[in-house]
Amino acid sequence: MNASIRASVKLLKEKDIRPSVQRIRVLEYLQNSKNHPTVDNIYNYLVNEIPTLSKTTVYNILKLFSEKNVTSTVRIGTNEARYDADTSVHGHFKCEKCGNIYDFNVNIEELKLTGLDKFKINEHHIYLKGICKNCKIEEE
Amino acid sequence: MNASIRASVKLLKEKDIRPSVQRIRVLEYLQNSKNHPTVDNIYNYLVNEIPTLSKTTVYNILKLFSEKNVTSTVRIGTNEARYDADTSVHGHFKCEKCGNIYDFNVNIEELKLTGLDKFKINEHHIYLKGICKNCKIEEE
DNA sequence: TTCTCTGCAAACGCTTTGCACGGAT
Protein backbone atom coordinates (compact mmCIF):
# COMPACT_ATOMS: atom_id res chain seq x y z
CA MET A 1 0.00 0.00 0.00
CA ASN A 2 2.78 2.42 0.86
CA ALA A 3 4.44 1.46 -2.36
CA SER A 4 1.43 2.54 -4.38
CA ILE A 5 1.28 5.85 -2.53
CA ARG A 6 4.94 6.42 -3.22
CA ALA A 7 4.43 5.62 -6.88
CA SER A 8 1.58 8.14 -7.05
CA VAL A 9 3.64 10.84 -5.39
CA LYS A 10 6.48 10.19 -7.79
CA LEU A 11 4.24 10.42 -10.83
CA LEU A 12 2.67 13.65 -9.61
CA LYS A 13 6.07 15.24 -9.06
CA GLU A 14 7.21 14.18 -12.50
CA LYS A 15 4.21 15.95 -13.95
CA ASP A 16 4.80 19.11 -11.90
CA ILE A 17 1.78 18.59 -9.73
CA ARG A 18 2.08 19.24 -6.02
CA PRO A 19 1.22 16.08 -4.15
CA SER A 20 -1.59 17.12 -1.85
CA VAL A 21 -3.32 14.40 0.14
CA GLN A 22 -6.39 14.66 -2.08
CA ARG A 23 -4.42 14.40 -5.30
CA ILE A 24 -2.41 11.45 -4.10
CA ARG A 25 -5.52 9.58 -3.04
CA VAL A 26 -7.42 10.25 -6.25
CA LEU A 27 -4.51 9.11 -8.36
CA GLU A 28 -3.84 6.08 -6.23
CA TYR A 29 -7.48 5.09 -6.38
CA LEU A 30 -7.52 5.39 -10.15
CA GLN A 31 -4.34 3.40 -10.50
CA ASN A 32 -5.72 0.59 -8.39
CA SER A 33 -9.10 0.55 -10.14
CA LYS A 34 -9.77 -1.60 -13.13
CA ASN A 35 -13.30 -0.39 -13.71
CA HIS A 36 -12.96 3.24 -14.81
CA PRO A 37 -14.61 4.96 -11.87
CA THR A 38 -16.95 7.93 -12.09
CA VAL A 39 -16.58 11.09 -10.02
CA ASP A 40 -19.20 9.66 -7.70
CA ASN A 41 -17.30 6.41 -7.30
CA ILE A 42 -14.13 8.27 -6.46
CA TYR A 43 -15.84 10.67 -4.10
CA ASN A 44 -17.84 8.04 -2.26
CA TYR A 45 -14.81 5.89 -1.71
CA LEU A 46 -12.42 8.61 -0.66
CA VAL A 47 -14.80 10.53 1.59
CA ASN A 48 -14.32 7.72 4.09
CA GLU A 49 -10.64 8.48 4.28
CA ILE A 50 -10.98 12.25 3.86
CA PRO A 51 -14.27 13.27 5.51
CA THR A 52 -13.97 16.91 4.42
CA LEU A 53 -13.56 16.01 0.77
CA SER A 54 -15.89 17.69 -1.68
CA LYS A 55 -16.91 16.67 -5.15
CA THR A 56 -15.67 19.99 -6.47
CA THR A 57 -12.19 19.03 -5.38
CA VAL A 58 -12.47 15.74 -7.20
CA TYR A 59 -13.55 17.62 -10.31
CA ASN A 60 -10.70 20.09 -9.89
CA ILE A 61 -8.18 17.31 -9.53
CA LEU A 62 -9.43 15.33 -12.49
CA LYS A 63 -9.39 18.42 -14.66
CA LEU A 64 -5.80 19.07 -13.65
CA PHE A 65 -4.87 15.45 -14.27
CA SER A 66 -6.37 15.61 -17.75
CA GLU A 67 -4.45 18.75 -18.60
CA LYS A 68 -1.22 17.23 -17.37
CA ASN A 69 -1.90 13.94 -19.09
CA VAL A 70 -1.94 11.94 -15.89
CA THR A 71 -5.33 10.44 -16.56
CA SER A 72 -7.72 10.18 -19.47
CA THR A 73 -11.43 10.69 -19.63
CA VAL A 74 -13.80 8.04 -20.92
CA ARG A 75 -17.25 9.03 -22.05
CA ILE A 76 -19.70 6.37 -23.04
CA GLY A 77 -23.12 7.56 -24.06
CA THR A 78 -25.19 10.08 -22.17
CA ASN A 79 -23.96 9.17 -18.78
CA GLU A 80 -21.33 10.66 -16.61
CA ALA A 81 -17.62 10.74 -17.32
CA ARG A 82 -15.32 7.97 -16.22
CA TYR A 83 -11.64 8.26 -15.52
CA ASP A 84 -8.72 6.08 -16.41
CA ALA A 85 -5.16 6.13 -15.11
CA ASP A 86 -4.09 4.47 -18.35
CA THR A 87 -3.38 7.26 -20.84
CA SER A 88 -2.21 5.04 -23.66
CA VAL A 89 -4.43 4.62 -26.71
CA HIS A 90 -6.89 1.82 -26.13
CA GLY A 91 -10.57 1.15 -26.65
CA HIS A 92 -13.46 0.52 -24.29
CA PHE A 93 -16.30 -1.91 -24.60
CA LYS A 94 -19.42 -1.39 -22.54
CA CYS A 95 -21.74 -4.32 -21.98
CA GLU A 96 -25.34 -3.18 -22.26
CA LYS A 97 -26.47 -5.94 -19.93
CA CYS A 98 -24.07 -6.02 -16.99
CA GLY A 99 -22.69 -2.53 -17.48
CA ASN A 100 -19.10 -3.65 -17.17
CA ILE A 101 -16.48 -1.83 -19.15
CA TYR A 102 -13.72 -3.84 -20.81
CA ASP A 103 -10.50 -2.52 -22.25
CA PHE A 104 -9.23 -3.69 -25.57
CA ASN A 105 -6.16 -2.94 -27.63
CA VAL A 106 -6.44 -0.88 -30.76
CA ASN A 107 -3.94 -0.98 -33.51
CA ILE A 108 -4.15 2.65 -34.49
CA GLU A 109 -1.86 2.19 -37.45
CA GLU A 110 -4.32 -0.16 -39.07
CA LEU A 111 -7.22 2.17 -38.55
CA LYS A 112 -7.43 3.58 -42.03
CA LEU A 113 -8.13 7.26 -41.66
CA THR A 114 -9.31 7.99 -45.16
CA GLY A 115 -9.94 11.68 -45.53
CA LEU A 116 -7.76 12.85 -42.68
CA ASP A 117 -4.50 13.45 -44.49
CA LYS A 118 -2.50 16.22 -42.86
CA PHE A 119 -4.81 16.38 -39.86
CA LYS A 120 -3.08 16.56 -36.48
CA ILE A 121 -4.61 14.02 -34.14
CA ASN A 122 -4.37 14.72 -30.43
CA GLU A 123 -6.90 12.34 -28.92
CA HIS A 124 -8.33 8.96 -29.83
CA HIS A 125 -11.66 7.85 -28.44
CA ILE A 126 -12.88 4.43 -29.40
CA TYR A 127 -15.70 2.66 -27.70
CA LEU A 128 -18.07 -0.11 -28.53
CA LYS A 129 -21.33 -1.25 -27.04
CA GLY A 130 -22.85 -4.68 -27.05
CA ILE A 131 -23.11 -7.84 -25.01
CA CYS A 132 -20.03 -9.26 -23.36
CA LYS A 133 -18.97 -12.87 -23.50
CA ASN A 134 -20.30 -13.74 -20.07
CA CYS A 135 -23.72 -12.19 -20.59
CA LYS A 136 -23.99 -13.82 -24.00
CA ILE A 137 -23.44 -17.24 -22.47
CA GLU A 138 -26.17 -16.60 -19.90
CA GLU A 139 -28.62 -15.74 -22.66
CA GLU A 140 -28.15 -19.04 -24.46
CA MET B 1 -37.16 19.89 -52.30
CA ASN B 2 -40.33 17.87 -52.65
CA ALA B 3 -38.22 14.92 -53.60
CA SER B 4 -36.36 15.08 -50.32
CA ILE B 5 -39.61 15.28 -48.38
CA ARG B 6 -40.94 12.29 -50.23
CA ALA B 7 -37.76 10.39 -49.50
CA SER B 8 -38.11 11.18 -45.80
CA VAL B 9 -41.72 10.07 -45.71
CA LYS B 10 -40.81 6.85 -47.44
CA LEU B 11 -38.02 6.09 -44.98
CA LEU B 12 -40.26 6.80 -42.00
CA LYS B 13 -42.95 4.49 -43.30
CA GLU B 14 -40.41 1.76 -43.90
CA LYS B 15 -39.37 2.04 -40.29
CA ASP B 16 -42.95 1.99 -39.02
CA ILE B 17 -42.93 5.59 -37.94
CA ARG B 18 -45.94 7.72 -38.66
CA PRO B 19 -44.91 10.66 -40.79
CA SER B 20 -46.00 13.68 -38.79
CA VAL B 21 -44.97 17.07 -40.05
CA GLN B 22 -42.42 17.43 -37.26
CA ARG B 23 -40.86 14.03 -37.91
CA ILE B 24 -40.60 14.60 -41.62
CA ARG B 25 -38.93 17.96 -41.12
CA VAL B 26 -36.45 16.72 -38.55
CA LEU B 27 -35.44 13.80 -40.73
CA GLU B 28 -35.25 15.91 -43.83
CA TYR B 29 -33.10 18.46 -42.06
CA LEU B 30 -30.72 15.78 -40.84
CA GLN B 31 -30.48 14.22 -44.26
CA ASN B 32 -29.60 17.53 -45.83
CA SER B 33 -27.08 18.50 -43.14
CA LYS B 34 -23.47 17.63 -43.42
CA ASN B 35 -22.44 19.03 -40.07
CA HIS B 36 -24.09 16.80 -37.46
CA PRO B 37 -26.52 19.27 -35.94
CA THR B 38 -27.33 19.55 -32.26
CA VAL B 39 -30.85 19.64 -30.86
CA ASP B 40 -30.51 23.40 -30.71
CA ASN B 41 -29.47 23.61 -34.34
CA ILE B 42 -32.43 21.53 -35.39
CA TYR B 43 -34.86 23.41 -33.20
CA ASN B 44 -33.67 26.87 -34.18
CA TYR B 45 -33.87 26.07 -37.84
CA LEU B 46 -37.23 24.34 -37.83
CA VAL B 47 -39.01 26.72 -35.48
CA ASN B 48 -39.13 29.12 -38.43
CA GLU B 49 -41.18 26.66 -40.41
CA ILE B 50 -43.13 25.28 -37.45
CA PRO B 51 -43.59 28.15 -35.00
CA THR B 52 -45.24 25.97 -32.36
CA LEU B 53 -42.38 23.48 -32.30
CA SER B 54 -40.89 22.68 -28.93
CA LYS B 55 -37.51 21.28 -28.04
CA THR B 56 -39.18 18.42 -26.20
CA THR B 57 -40.67 17.30 -29.47
CA VAL B 58 -37.27 17.36 -31.11
CA TYR B 59 -35.93 15.25 -28.26
CA ASN B 60 -38.88 12.87 -28.55
CA ILE B 61 -38.37 12.48 -32.26
CA LEU B 62 -34.63 11.92 -32.03
CA LYS B 63 -35.12 9.33 -29.34
CA LEU B 64 -37.61 7.51 -31.53
CA PHE B 65 -35.27 7.76 -34.53
CA SER B 66 -32.45 6.25 -32.52
CA GLU B 67 -34.59 3.35 -31.37
CA LYS B 68 -35.72 2.69 -34.91
CA ASN B 69 -32.23 3.11 -36.30
CA VAL B 70 -33.13 6.01 -38.51
CA THR B 71 -30.40 8.22 -37.11
CA SER B 72 -27.33 7.81 -34.94
CA THR B 73 -26.09 9.88 -32.05
CA VAL B 74 -22.65 11.41 -31.97
CA ARG B 75 -21.19 12.47 -28.65
CA ILE B 76 -17.89 14.23 -28.56
CA GLY B 77 -16.65 15.28 -25.18
CA THR B 78 -18.71 16.98 -22.53
CA ASN B 79 -20.88 18.90 -24.91
CA GLU B 80 -24.28 18.24 -26.24
CA ALA B 81 -25.30 15.38 -28.47
CA ARG B 82 -25.20 15.65 -32.23
CA TYR B 83 -27.28 13.71 -34.67
CA ASP B 84 -26.44 12.01 -37.91
CA ALA B 85 -28.72 10.62 -40.60
CA ASP B 86 -25.90 8.34 -41.65
CA THR B 87 -26.22 5.19 -39.54
CA SER B 88 -23.36 3.31 -41.15
CA VAL B 89 -20.14 2.78 -39.22
CA HIS B 90 -17.83 5.73 -39.62
CA GLY B 91 -15.65 7.93 -37.46
CA HIS B 92 -15.74 11.60 -36.53
CA PHE B 93 -12.92 14.06 -36.18
CA LYS B 94 -13.48 17.24 -34.20
CA CYS B 95 -11.13 20.15 -34.79
CA GLU B 96 -10.29 21.78 -31.49
CA LYS B 97 -9.73 25.10 -33.19
CA CYS B 98 -12.59 25.68 -35.61
CA GLY B 99 -14.98 23.19 -34.03
CA ASN B 100 -15.83 21.56 -37.33
CA ILE B 101 -16.62 17.89 -37.37
CA TYR B 102 -15.30 15.76 -40.21
CA ASP B 103 -16.36 12.27 -41.13
CA PHE B 104 -13.87 9.60 -41.98
CA ASN B 105 -14.12 6.01 -43.03
CA VAL B 106 -13.18 3.27 -40.65
CA ASN B 107 -12.20 -0.15 -41.76
CA ILE B 108 -13.69 -2.03 -38.87
CA GLU B 109 -12.31 -5.35 -40.04
CA GLU B 110 -8.79 -4.07 -39.67
CA LEU B 111 -9.40 -2.71 -36.22
CA LYS B 112 -7.83 -5.46 -34.18
CA LEU B 113 -10.10 -6.09 -31.25
CA THR B 114 -7.74 -8.06 -29.07
CA GLY B 115 -9.56 -9.29 -26.00
CA LEU B 116 -13.07 -9.14 -27.38
CA ASP B 117 -13.44 -12.66 -28.75
CA LYS B 118 -17.05 -13.81 -28.58
CA PHE B 119 -18.32 -10.36 -27.64
CA LYS B 120 -21.39 -9.19 -29.51
CA ILE B 121 -20.84 -5.67 -30.82
CA ASN B 122 -23.91 -3.54 -31.42
CA GLU B 123 -22.50 -0.03 -31.69
CA HIS B 124 -19.22 1.49 -32.82
CA HIS B 125 -18.20 4.94 -31.67
CA ILE B 126 -14.94 6.28 -32.97
CA TYR B 127 -13.91 9.87 -32.70
CA LEU B 128 -10.69 11.80 -32.78
CA LYS B 129 -9.76 15.28 -31.70
CA GLY B 130 -7.03 17.50 -33.01
CA ILE B 131 -6.35 20.23 -35.52
CA CYS B 132 -7.75 19.98 -39.00
CA LYS B 133 -5.80 20.57 -42.17
CA ASN B 134 -7.11 24.09 -42.71
CA CYS B 135 -6.43 25.30 -39.19
CA LYS B 136 -2.98 23.74 -39.26
CA ILE B 137 -2.09 25.71 -42.37
CA GLU B 138 -3.23 28.93 -40.71
CA GLU B 139 -0.95 28.26 -37.75
CA GLU B 140 2.15 27.96 -39.89
C1' DT C 1 3.28 37.30 3.12
C1' DT C 2 1.95 35.39 -1.04
C1' DC C 3 0.35 31.97 -3.73
C1' DT C 4 -2.10 27.68 -4.15
C1' DC C 5 -5.62 24.35 -2.87
C1' DT C 6 -9.86 23.17 -0.97
C1' DG C 7 -14.70 22.98 -0.57
C1' DC C 8 -19.34 25.16 0.16
C1' DA C 9 -23.18 27.10 -2.34
C1' DA C 10 -25.13 28.47 -6.29
C1' DA C 11 -25.54 28.55 -11.08
C1' DC C 12 -25.49 26.23 -15.54
C1' DG C 13 -26.74 23.54 -19.61
C1' DC C 14 -28.43 19.60 -21.66
C1' DT C 15 -31.85 16.29 -21.17
C1' DT C 16 -35.85 13.96 -19.15
C1' DT C 17 -40.37 13.64 -17.00
C1' DG C 18 -45.29 14.63 -15.97
C1' DC C 19 -49.15 15.97 -17.79
C1' DA C 20 -52.86 17.95 -20.52
C1' DC C 21 -54.48 19.41 -24.83
C1' DG C 22 -55.44 18.41 -29.63
C1' DG C 23 -55.37 15.81 -33.76
C1' DA C 24 -55.55 11.39 -36.06
C1' DT C 25 -57.70 6.80 -36.58
Place this chain on the structure above:
DNA sequence: ATCCGTGCAAAGCGTTTGCAGAGAA
Protein backbone atom coordinates in the same frame (compact mmCIF):
# COMPACT_ATOMS: atom_id res chain seq x y z
C1' DA D 1 -64.15 6.95 -28.36
C1' DT D 2 -59.55 5.71 -28.24
C1' DC D 3 -54.90 6.24 -29.19
C1' DC D 4 -50.92 8.75 -30.31
C1' DG D 5 -48.10 12.98 -30.89
C1' DT D 6 -47.09 17.48 -29.33
C1' DG D 7 -45.42 20.91 -26.34
C1' DC D 8 -45.45 23.60 -21.94
C1' DA D 9 -43.50 23.73 -17.37
C1' DA D 10 -40.78 21.79 -14.08
C1' DA D 11 -37.52 18.73 -12.39
C1' DG D 12 -33.14 16.09 -12.79
C1' DC D 13 -28.40 15.36 -12.98
C1' DG D 14 -23.62 15.86 -13.99
C1' DT D 15 -20.63 19.55 -14.15
C1' DT D 16 -18.80 24.31 -13.64
C1' DT D 17 -18.18 28.78 -11.44
C1' DG D 18 -17.55 32.28 -7.75
C1' DC D 19 -15.66 32.99 -3.81
C1' DA D 20 -13.77 32.78 0.83
C1' DG D 21 -11.20 30.44 4.16
C1' DA D 22 -7.33 27.20 5.11
C1' DG D 23 -2.91 25.66 4.16
C1' DA D 24 1.69 25.40 2.02
C1' DA D 25 5.97 27.79 0.47
